[in-house]
Amino acid sequence: MPRNLFSLGQTFTRKVMALGLMLLLVLSGLFVVADPSFAVTSSRDKLKSEDKIDRAYQYRVGTGVLEEEKQDSPSANQIFKPEDKANLKSVKESQATDSEKSLVEQGKELLEKVTGNK
Numbered sequence: 001m002p003r004n005l006f007s008l009g010q011t012f013t014r015k016v017m018a019l020g021l022m023l024l025l026v027l028s029g030l031f032v033v034a035d036p037s038f039a040v041t042s043s044r045d046k047l048k049s050e051d052k053i054d055r056a057y058q059y060r061v062g063t064g065v066l067e068e069e070k071q072d073s074p075s076a077n078q079i080f081k082p083e084d085k086a087n088l089k090s091v092k093e094s095q096a097t098d099s100e101k102s103l104v105e106q107g108k109e110l111l112e113k114v115t116g117n118k
Helices: 002-045 049-059 061-072 088-097 103-115
Strands: none
Touching (some): 049 061
């Protein structure tokens, strides 16, 4: 009887240890995934414009040129928000003020000339 209790105790201890190790692995994985993403966004906001340009040139020359142009613009320090898209009204107004015809309109006119439906 004591031998059975001893083996039952060992089995229970092994199961608790295995469960504890799995829980530790899951928790450590969550911390590894969550913290670096926060660190990148907070450090990016603290960089000076020269540092941003140097970092962009490390990727590619074209990326560095684009970053230089961005830093020269008046909205260089504003953080881009994807939800701030151009609304349809402003796009239509900009198209109405353009004196040149759009590529689509030019294509339609050319198609009409070719087919003779004008």
